[in-house]
Amino acid sequence: MKELKHINKYFKKYWLKLTIGIIITVVARVFSLVMPPYVNKSINVVKEFISQGNVPIDVVKGHLLDYILIILGAALLSGFFTFLMRQTIINVSRHIEYDLKNEVYDHYQKLSLNFYKKNRTGDLMNRISEDVSQVRMYCGPALMYGMNTFTLFACIIPIMYSKAPTLALYTLIPLPILSVLIYNISKVIHKRSTVVQQFLSKLSTFAQESFSGISVIKAYGIEEKTNSQLVSLANEGKDKSMSLVRINAWFFPLMVLLIGISNIIVIYVGGKQYLNGQIESIGLIAEFIIYVNMLTWPVAIVGWLTSIIQRAEASQERINEFLQEEPEIKNTVTTPMEINGKIEFKNVSFTYDDTNITALKNVSFTINPGETVAIIGKTGSGKSTILDLIARLYDVSSGNIAIDNTPIKEVNLDCLRQNIGAVPQDAFLFSDSIKDNIKFGKEDATDEEIIAVAKKAVVHKNIMNFKEKYDTVLGERGITLSGGQKQRVSIARALLKDPKIYLFDDCLSAVDTETEEKILNNLKSASKNKTTLIVSHRVSSAKNADKIIILDNGKVVQEGTHNSLFEIDGYYKALYNSQLSEKES
Structure with missing residues (x-):
């Protein structure tokens, strides 16, 4: 995770919100742990009533009602704090996404023209969008569910061990096996995630260039050829993604299998210990089954978290590659x-x-x-x-x-x-109104100033013939205008800057x-x-x-x-x- 160290500065920036989120996570999980002991108590009350027969039914109902209310109240509080947990940590991840995108964009603007000659637009766009989104998943969902998993393990395993050490040890046997499997599969995921992200940049570049050069494609009548190239790229991308999916697909079946084995162990070993008098109540077996099933999602999520972290690592590596580029100028x-x-x-x-x-x-x-x-x-x-x-x-x-x-x-x-007021040979206009394109040279310009420079550039009459006049929104790169009109709007922009x-x-x-x-x-x-x-x-x-x-x-x-x-x-x-x-x- 060395590449993801770059994100640590944002964790420091939002440390207070993250700390509150972590505290809320722990509180939410603590309330969720209230249920299993009271299920144990409820079963024991019913068992005692059936076996002894001298316990008044009203007393049994009273105990059961109390236990149900406690379980229900704890569940509601756990749900409420879980909601707060998501609102806090996911909110921070969006702030980090915003900051990281701005950092990448600001750095892009500092880089020299040589950088843009060597790198394609589609790749630049993919790194600031798709790659940053993958990193956000690490900063939000991965952190939230990771903390959630850690809290449950830290709480449940000691509780299980304190109540029935031998049963707990047998129950947790599948977990080390799971850890070894995750470690080995994760290495493969990291490699394949990097390949998938790199190919997405290639696909984005092809699509971006095809859209920008659509007039040339149509003029030469090569739509079918271009489409077949895209189909070929898409199929290649599908194959790379399926290669990654096939590895990811091993996680959940393996975890469900191992959790199922844990349940069988609880019932078998716990049943034998109960019959041998090594554990006092049959309700403890039910409590252990609940604990194991509470661990099902955290254990299953480990695979998903590993996949997220590996993808984020691969994406952040690609982002760092550009962030480490030094501007020549x-x-x-x-x-x-x-x-x-x-x-x-x-x-x-x-x-x-x-x-x-x-x-x-x-x-x-x-x-x-x-x-x-x-x-x-x-x-x-x-x-x-x-x-x-x-x-x-x-x-x-x-x-x-x-x-x-x-x-x-x-x-x-x-x-x-x-x-400097520069008018390049290939006039570049933005997908905005003509007025805003001219104002690019001076943001606080008045309408009178804009019209004055448009007249000097001999483009005012052309603009007034448009339906929306100066509010006419141009197509990408000013495609709405003719070559001469684009040049004259660019001249007006430079003149306005003065x-x-x-x-x-x-x-x-x-x-x-x-x-x-x-x-x-x-x-x-x-x-x-x-x-x-x-x-x-x-x-x-x-x-x-x-x-x-x-x-x-x-x-x-x-x-x-x-x-x-x-x-x-x-x-x-x-x-x-x-x-x-x-x-x-």
Whole structure:
């Protein structure tokens, strides 16, 4: 259970409630132990009346009524405290589930982009949902029933031994056998539980990717193929789960068998001892049978508890695997700082770990506060990488980046990103209203502010044509909108944030040239006195920039204004002439 030690901090957090729950558990079980002795007494009263015949019937009825009332009262009190026990301990397990999910989610958000490139979304989701749920079972039901079992064993076995030592020893013979069986079966359960949890992640990943890529699946007409793949995965998962179920299935039959043997031993050995005069009353045999049957559920539950703990151990191991992942990008400065927007690259090179592709090679340039800089180049030339490095989504492989003359690693990461308004190449919108998607840049924005930035992004008219207007709820990843509309909503989101630095990553690629011209004019006024970087394939997006940087194969091959670059034969002039001829034709 070494992996489950991670949960101990939550047990410490809720120690008071857990302590109360444990006390209530003990009280509930103590009241349940009132019944067997009074059943013994009731049988003895009836036996005495039958055998002696001189006991008044009214006295017998009086005794029986008293015993029945005591048994009934004890049962009611035991039931009441059992209810409180569940309310206390299960309640704590839900709090722990909540805390653990938040811990995992918070850690997910701290991890770098490389982590998300290496791990699939379905697996991430499975660990924060299915695996955490398995751990909750350990924190709640397993703890509650485990304490319940321990209390009954701790109380019943001494009582049995004090009343009839020899009979108690014979009765408890099957229990050590049961312990050995449980130990051996548990090891197998742990291995198979781990395999089942790992496969659930694989199944979740496949389902998530199928739903996200449903348009591609339909476009290629591969629904049957995808379905057959899912059927194959489901069958494989069924086989792994059945393998685990087959082991679990041994528990209850074995326990019922061993408890049945205990009952037979009580009747046989107890009967012989009664006939030999070694025990005084036949009611004691009935009392022992009740004790054995009271132990039936706790003994049977041991197998279930073992299964829960083994599953929780396997799940917590998977959770710990990610919790132990160290973020590659760390915020080393906690002091708040002002960002003005000066950006300087000094001999920066960068290689992606996952692909080993060198995206930038010895890149150097300086952007002063308030400047607008356009970055142009072929696909794969490293344009988007520059924006990622400025937002410190990655750290450089070599060289240095400075923000306001401070090395970027010494800049407060939270302050840096709070002062950046980024519009990615692949615009991402959430399954929420258009208004809330725009407000993502500024939570307390007024409706007037939202409409103003939507107009600057030239998307206001489109939104007003929707039935619910700004309250229109988008589908997953903004599928309700066209590509151009998604890009413009993302631009509105960035404008609403009003940061010191704008990063526009080819965010007008899905927009026609006329709309592009309107947006660029609006962006020029909105980004006045703001440091703005525009990545684009189009010269039209770059020609009005204060500076244009041309990248080719990760290197800066040209740098200057539109006029200075146009006078030189090179990539920029050739691109401008080719795009101009395309526009005229």
